[in-house]
Ligand SMILES: Cc1cc2nc3c(=O)[nH]c(=O)nc-3n(C[C@H](O)[C@H](O)[C@H](O)COP(=O)(O)OP(=O)(O)OC[C@H]3O[C@@H](n4cnc5c(N)ncnc54)[C@H](O)[C@@H]3O)c2cc1C
Ligand code: SF4
């Protein structure tokens with residue numbers, strides 16, 4: 189029976205839940221809103237599968253061949269709604285259209301909560317676009333991926349490094365039809381916090397939410413802005429400088445306990461691709477790429493399959509790039525866990541007792557200067573835009 193029950197270790201990947209032959213594991217939310225496995229001991233037959241498939245107990249990192257690029261999706265509209273260069277979107281589309289396959293990734297459900305979903309059309313795959321900064325609900329996804337692979341389908345799966353490691357551990361064998369994509373992942377806040385944030389915004393704007401984008405490129409890629417469109421026509425925009433949710437995320441006061449000693453921060457990984465932000469693409473590509481502030485991705489191919497696939501996709505523009513240089517600008521997030529912030533200690537207790545806004549502003553300072561810069565930004569961008577016309 190699964191024993192990785194201490195919270196610092198369990199990343200919540202759901203591999204144990206997916207593998208249990210007696211369906212006696214449930215993923216249950218703790219008081220912070222993160223999911224953990226709970227075993228119904230009466231029905232457990234002690235087969236040991238849950239422990240055998242746990243990626244924390246059995247780390248399966250392969251040493252792979254590595255080629256690195258900076259890339260952009262040639263379709264401007266798709267690149268615009270993606271977080272960096274829209275590369276994951278171009279790969280998903282290729283697998284669906286050219287390889288007649290299926291794509292798994294994270295979409296918002298009807299309440300704007302991030303969930304893993306199976307998608308089979310190019311149009312629906314657009315729902316994957318954009319990072320959602322709360323832990324996704326995996327549910328039965330690993331079993332669905334396995335069914336697809338066993339029936340001979342090509343499958344692309346995107347997730348955090350711990351989710352990809354969980355899937356690969358669950359599958360336990362290499363499938364030629366499977367492509368996995370992970371990212372350089374800072375950490376992940378809880379779905380409960382995200383829900384509280386959305387409710388707080390709905391109260392402020394006295395309207396239900398129509399659309400959310402955690403990192404809209406309204407003011408360019410290098411000035412990502414959390415944007416919420418409300419059903420009453422009002423619109424909220426707040427950058428990492430002033431948005432309370434993004435502030436909490438970037439100050440490391442609300443992440444899953446396992447993110448503070450992440451088992452999957454490593455340059456060597458079991459995925460086919462690692463895709464992440466390219467903050468200094470001119471430097472990384474030795475001037476081959478000229479940054480247009482519309483977003484670009486660092487791409488690491490770790491298998492021949494990944495190398496062949498990315499070079500077959502007409503819709504992606506690729507530039508040779510140095511992996512060492514990429515990591516100079518990643519904040520160390522590919523290999524180092526975030527540091528524990530003492531202000532996290534009673535964060536989720538306070539969230540329950542004093543509410544979203546007070547919990548965050550009692551821990552994080554946002555200065556008048558921050559608000560002034562935030563107010564001036566749209567004016568500055570409008571002037572820039574007019575200047576270009
Ligand atoms: C929680 C999180 C933390 C990240 N931290 C960093 C970081 O510290 N540094 C960095 O350089 N890049 C980070 N990234 C990656 C970056 O934001 C982009 O996702 C990446 O550059 C790919 O961009 P894209 O334009 O190709 O694809 P996008 O259109 O942005 O989509 C990427 C894919 O991410 C998947 N996805 C979205 N939200 C989630 C989620 N909550 N859980 C799992 N999968 C999800 C979707 O399935 C989608 O297909 C992070 C992403 C996430 C989700
Ligand atoms: S030991 Fe087997 S039956 Fe028991 S919880 Fe684990 S997988 Fe399920």
Ligand code: SF4
Pocket residue numbers: 190192193197198199200201202203204205224225238241242243244354
């Ligand atoms: S398999 Fe995943 S969810 Fe289950 S105990 Fe291990 S880390 Fe936690």
Ligand code: SF4
Pocket residue numbers: 199348349350351373374375376444446447450451452453
């Ligand atoms: S930091 Fe590590 S444990 Fe946390 S979500 Fe990312 S990969 Fe998973």
